[in-house]
Amino acid sequence: MSRSIRLAVIPGDGIGQEVVAQGLKVLTSVLPQDVKLETKEYDLGAKRWHATGETLPDAEMESLKQHDAILLGAIGDPSVPSGVLERGLLLKLRFAFDHFVNLRPSKLFPNTSTPLAGRPDIDFIVVREGTEGPYTGNGGSLRTGTPHEVATEVSLNTAYGVERVVRDAYERAKARPRKKLTLVHKNNVLVHAGHMWKNIFDKVGEEYPEVTTDYLHVDAATIFFVTQPERFDVIVTDNLFGDILTDLAAAVTGGIGLAASGNINPSGAFPSMFEPVHGSAPDIAGTGKADPTATILSVALLLRHLGYEAEAARIEEAVAADLEARDGSPRTTDEIGDALAGRVAG
Amino acid sequence: MSRSIRLAVIPGDGIGQEVVAQGLKVLTSVLPQDVKLETKEYDLGAKRWHATGETLPDAEMESLKQHDAILLGAIGDPSVPSGVLERGLLLKLRFAFDHFVNLRPSKLFPNTSTPLAGRPDIDFIVVREGTEGPYTGNGGSLRTGTPHEVATEVSLNTAYGVERVVRDAYERAKARPRKKLTLVHKNNVLVHAGHMWKNIFDKVGEEYPEVTTDYLHVDAATIFFVTQPERFDVIVTDNLFGDILTDLAAAVTGGIGLAASGNINPSGAFPSMFEPVHGSAPDIAGTGKADPTATILSVALLLRHLGYEAEAARIEEAVAADLEARDGSPRTTDEIGDALAGRVAG
Ligand SMILES: CC(C)[C@H](C(=O)O)[C@@H](O)C(=O)O
Ligand SMILES: CC(C)[C@H](C(=O)O)[C@@H](O)C(=O)O
Numbered sequence: 001m002s003r004s005i006r007l008a009v010i011p012g013d014g015i016g017q018e019v020v021a022q023g024l025k026v027l028t029s030v031l032p033q034d035v036k037l038e039t040k041e042y043d044l045g046a047k048r049w050h051a052t053g054e055t056l057p058d059a060e061m062e063s064l065k066q067h068d069a070i071l072l073g074a075i076g077d078p079s080v081p082s083g084v085l086e087r088g089l090l091l092k093l094r095f096a097f098d099h100f101v102n103l104r105p106s107k108l109f110p111n112t113s114t115p116l117a118g119r120p121d122i123d124f125i126v127v128r129e130g131t132e133g134p135y136t137g138n139g140g141s142l143r144t145g146t147p148h149e150v151a152t153e154v155s156l157n158t159a160y161g162v163e164r165v166v167r168d169a170y171e172r173a174k175a176r177p178r179k180k181l182t183l184v185h186k187n188n189v190l191v192h193a194g195h196m197w198k199n200i201f202d203k204v205g206e207e208y209p210e211v212t213t214d215y216l217h218v219d220a221a222t223i224f225f226v227t228q229p230e231r232f233d234v235i236v237t238d239n240l241f242g243d244i245l246t247d248l249a250a251a252v253t254g255g256i257g258l259a260a261s262g263n264i265n266p267s268g269a270f271p272s273m274f275e276p277v278h279g280s281a282p283d284i285a286g287t288g289k290a291d292p293t294a295t296i297l298s299v300a301l302l303l304r305h306l307g308y309e310a311e312a313a314r315i316e317e318a319v320a321a322d323l324e325a326r327d328g329s330p331r332t333t334d335e336i337g338d339a340l341a342g343r344v345a346g
Numbered sequence: 347m348s349r350s351i352r353l354a355v356i357p358g359d360g361i362g363q364e365v366v367a368q369g370l371k372v373l374t375s376v377l378p379q380d381v382k383l384e385t386k387e388y389d390l391g392a393k394r395w396h397a398t399g400e401t402l403p404d405a406e407m408e409s410l411k412q413h414d415a416i417l418l419g420a421i422g423d424p425s426v427p428s429g430v431l432e433r434g435l436l437l438k439l440r441f442a443f444d445h446f447v448n449l450r451p452s453k454l455f456p457n458t459s460t461p462l463a464g465r466p467d468i469d470f471i472v473v474r475e476g477t478e479g480p481y482t483g484n485g486g487s488l489r490t491g492t493p494h495e496v497a498t499e500v501s502l503n504t505a506y507g508v509e510r511v512v513r514d515a516y517e518r519a520k521a522r523p524r525k526k527l528t529l530v531h532k533n534n535v536l537v538h539a540g541h542m543w544k545n546i547f548d549k550v551g552e553e554y555p556e557v558t559t560d561y562l563h564v565d566a567a568t569i570f571f572v573t574q575p576e577r578f579d580v581i582v583t584d585n586l587f588g589d590i591l592t593d594l595a596a597a598v599t600g601g602i603g604l605a606a607s608g609n610i611n612p613s614g615a616f617p618s619m620f621e622p623v624h625g626s627a628p629d630i631a632g633t634g635k636a637d638p639t640a641t642i643l644s645v646a647l648l649l650r651h652l653g654y655e656a657e658a659a660r661i662e663e664a665v666a667a668d669l670e671a672r673d674g675s676p677r678t679t680d681e682i683g684d685a686l687a688g689r690v691a692g
Contacts, residue, residue, distance in 0.1 A: 076534070082544075083537040091535070115572045117463040134480075134501070134536060141538045145545065149505035151538040155480070159495035186586070188422070189437070190480060191429040192487045192497040198428075199491065219593035226461045226572060226597045240532070244590060247565035251572050 004036040005306060008067040008271065012045040013085075014280030015290035015333075016073025022292035022337030023071055023299045026318075029341040030303070030311045040067070044089055046077035046280075055088030061096065069302050070273040073295065074280035087137060094130050097270035099263035100161065101168050102130035102239070103301065104246040104277060106229075109323045112254035116226060122253050124232035127169040128242025130263055132161045133193075135239045155240075157193040162200045168266060169236035170208045180233035181205075182214040184221045184241055197238065221245060225252060250277050257291030258319075260298040264305060272305050274298040288332035293319055296340055311344075318343035350382040351652060354413040354617065358391040359431075360626030361636035361679075362419025368638035368683025369417055369645045372664075375687040376649070376657045386413070390435055392423035392626075401434030407442065415648050416619040419641065420626035433483060440476050443616035445609035446507065447514050448476035448585070449647065450592040450623060452575075455669045458600035462572060468599050470578035473515040474588025476609055478507045479539075481585045501586075503539040508546045514612060515582035516554045526579035527551075528560040530567045530587055543584065567591060571598060596623050603637030604665075606644040610651060618651050620644040634678040639665055642686055657690075664689035 009024065011017040024039065031037055042060060049055055064070060075090045093099070108114055108122035138154035166183075173181040183201045187194025198215065205213050216224065218241045224231055225248050237245060250259035259277035276294030284290055297319060304312035318340050331339070355370065357363040370385065377383055388406060395401055410416060421436045439445070454460055454468035484500035512529075519527040529547045533540025544561065551559050562570065564587045570577055571594050583591060596605035605623035622640030630636055643665060650658035664686050677685070 082534045082540070086534040087537065115462050115464075117461060134499075139501070139536070139538045141542060143505075144542075147505050147509070149542055151503045151542040153480075153501040153503075153536045153539045155485070155499040155501070157497045157499075159489075159493050163493070186589075188428045188432040189586075189589075190485075190499045191433065192485045193499045194428070196487060196490075196495055196497040219590050222568065222590055222594040223597040223602070226594070227601075240535075243532075243535075244565050244568055248568040248572070248594070251569040255573075256569070 003034060004038060005031075005069070006067045007037065007039045008064050008070040009039050009041045010044050010070060010072040011041065012073040012075045012280060013047070013077045014074055014282040014285040016045070016075070016280050018285070018288070018290050018333045019276060019292040019295040020071060020073040022333060022340075023295040025337045025341045026296045026315060026344055027299050027303075030314055030344040031308075032311075045075055046080050046085060049080055049085060055085060056092050064093070065097075065270060067271045068306060069271050071295075071299065071302060072273055072275040074276065074278065076280045077282055091135060091137075093273055094263050097263075097273065098265050098267075099130045099273060100165050101262070101264040101266055102128035102242060103262040103264055104128060104242070104249070105260060105301075106246070106249035106253045108253045109258065109320055111324050111326055112258065114252055114254055116229075116252050120228070120230045122229045124229070124249075125172065125234050126242055126246050126249060127165060127172060127234060127236045128246060129161065129165045129237070129239045131239075132157050133239035155190070155193055157196060157238075159196065159200060162197055163204060166197075166201050166204050166236055169234055170204055170211055173211045173234040174208055176233055178233040179210055180212045180214070182216060182221075182232060182235045184216050184218050184235055184237040184245065186218050186241070188217060193238070201236070218245070222248060225249060246277060256294065258293050258297065260294050260301055262298065262301040262305060272302070274302040274305075288334065290333045292333050292337050293340075296337070314344045315340070349380060350384060351377075351415070352413045353383060353385045354410050354416040355385050355387045356390050356416060356418040357387065358419040358421045358626060359393070359423045360420055360628045360631040362391070362421070362626050364631070364634070364636050364679045365622060365638040365641040366417060366419040368679060368686075369641040371683045371687045372642045372661060372690055373645050373649075376660055376690040377654075378657075391421055392426050392431060395426055395431060401431060402438050410439070411616060413617045414652060415617050417641075417645065417648060418619055418621040420622065420624065422626045423628055437481060437483075439619055440609050443609075443619065444611050444613075445476045445619060446511050447608070447610040447612055448474035448588060449608040449610055450474060450588070450595070451606060451647075452592070452595035452599045454599045455604065455666055457670050457672055458604065460598055460600055462575075462598050466574070466576045468575045470575070470595075471518065471580050472588055472592050472595060473511060473518060473580060473582045474592060475507065475511045475583070475585045477585075478503050479585035501536070501539055501584075503542060503584075505542060505546060508543055509550060512543075512547050512550050512582055515580055516550055516557055519557045519580040520554055522579055524579040525556055526558045526560070528562060528567075528578060528581045530562050530564050530581055530583040530591065532564050532587070534563060539584070547582070564591070568594060571595060592623060602640065604639050604643065606640050606647055608644065608647040608651060618648070620648040620651075634680065636679045638679050638683050639686075642683070660690050661686070
């Protein structure tokens with residue numbers, strides 16, 4: 001049997017380049033000999049935009065569709081107006097490829113530093129909706145720049161979009177030992193979207209009697225993230241709340257140097273995209289200080305999505321072992337990548 | 347000179363009753379003899395709604411306007427559908443009385459427990475916009491309850507509304523030793539509202555050259571709340587982001603048992619309203635376990651707003667001293683109120 005992975009690689013901006021190189025190193029190292037890895041690099045991000053004014057041309061969009069998955073480093077640079085690359089590239093991909101499951105695991109690995117006293121036992125995943133909510137680009141502004149300006153942002157939510165991501169979250173909760181699913185929203189204020197989310201959450205839940213459920217307002221959820229994070233197993237939430245909560249989750253589990261994410265289209269109709277939660281960190285780009293672990297853990301999510309469960313688990317075990325073995329002396333991006341590539345080598 | 351305070355009191359639901367009683371006790375104790383305190387209690391909240399279906403009738407609204415300030419305990423009960431009391435009472439008051447400055451100080455008092463390791467030096471205030479954003483009740487749902495439902499939530503933002511709260515925040519920053527103001531938004535995704543906020547923030551800032559400014563996306567801000575909270579001095583932000591951030595701020599500064607807030611109309615056209623950040627906590631109502639400190643600190647904000655600066659400071663010093671003197675044995679709501687009333691007595 002000969003197998004292959006056609007991987008699109010978007011290193012992007014800043015430390016994106018450096019961390020993606022390490023992700024590919026570990027990927028190559030972990031894959032069985034018989035799996036053919038074909039990678040194609042896409043030059044997208046701030047440099048491209050400055051040179052050509054393009055964020056993501058149609059031809060490249062078409063080309064990206066031909067891949068089995070996408071590995072992305074980071075997008076964004078202070079030299080580009082805020083929103084241009086985010087909406088023209090990153091969010092464009094998430095929306096066009098219908099990445100409705102934005103999967104973000106949060107685990108406090110041994111021997112990593114957390115700002116929380118007492119090192120609570122943190123091991124949960126956030127299933128963030130990825131194609132709706134306040135991220136749809138709906139809204140506008142009137143009398144822009146004048147004292148009479150009015151600006152709107154519209155959160156769009158559909159039963160179709162909510163039901164599929166809620167169902168995905170129930171499936172993930174059912175497959176975990178604790179089988180607990182928490183819905184986070186703000187249905188005491190955002191009553192229309194919030195009640196729809198809650199009603200669908202309750203209704204789909206009838207099909208999953210083995211899953212324990214809970215509901216929290218987003219403000220209360222942030223409290224529990226720092227006082228009782230061990231209460232969470234699987235969280236399902238809206239696009240914007242998920243954005244906020246997963247940065248907080250990353251912070252309490254050792255920092256965004258470790259937080260991985262998958263932008264998943266479970267149907268397989270379009271390639272899914274895997275990326276660290278962190279940004280392009282231009283301040284440390286080129287210094288060798290970037291931690292590639294988040295990207296490497298994103299590669300594990302990528303492998304799991306493509307059916308390489310054993311290889312995904314090998315990477316995750318290697319990361320745990322690598323963190324456990326740390327003696328606190330600083331390591332470069334490359335050294336961390338080498339250490340992990342060594343550990344996963346078959 | 348004879349002075350008076352005409353205070354409206356809305357104890358509300360759950361522990362609201364208990365904590366407000368202690369707030370009034372301390373208020374009475376701290377006020378100089380010559381100040382006449384007239385209180386009028388309003389029976390609003392879950393019980394009233396169950397009995398009459400009313401949340402806030404026009405007559406009571408008119409009557410509330412006659413007061414110098416409002417002290418509110420907490421609103422909400424699981425027996426009332428989510429959103430009914432929040433929108434029909436609490437938010438109705440904030441909007442009708444144009445409470446555009448939702449002021450929430452965050453301070454880590456000595457000898458209080460924080461979930462953060464290393465006890466960082468936390469002392470910042472959040473100026474949360476209180477009358478716009480996703481809280482306006484704008485939005486709706488179509489084909490409600492069917493698989494074709496579409497639900498929207500519209501965030502409304504005006505230059506008028508943003509400018510006035512941003513200006514208030516600059517004034518507060520200017521009056522503090524560190525003179526630093528951070529804008530929190532999400533202008534890489536919510537580009538219309540986000541850019542308007544940022545432009546107004548920059549423009550008003552030209553009038554405050556002595557104030558150092560910073561901008562953070564809301565997701566990144568949550569990271570700094572737990573890893574570097576000492577970097578904040580004054581934060582100005584949108585209604586929803588402020589809601590989320592201030593619960594997190596409360597959690598890292600010893601819990602919502604200590605977090606005070608003011609819903610302020612700086613023009614004085616309508617009475618301002620002061621309330622603890624916490625909710626009605628029906629699970630501990632009647633047990634004497636509720637900490638009235640957040641309400642008592644809200645009374646300090648109320649006094650400061652009405653010009654009683656010395657009395658406000660006395661309450662804050664009493665709270666600091668009381669917390670410092672704690673020996674860890676549990677105290678009842680009443681005992682804490684008595685201790686603080688004793689400390690502030692003239
Ligand atoms: C860069 C930005 C558009 C993005 C988001 O808001 O989703 C990022 O914060 C993330 O969490 O992936
Ligand atoms: C009860 C709720 C409507 C309210 C809000 O969202 O503003 C509360 O969370 C707060 O922060 O005062």
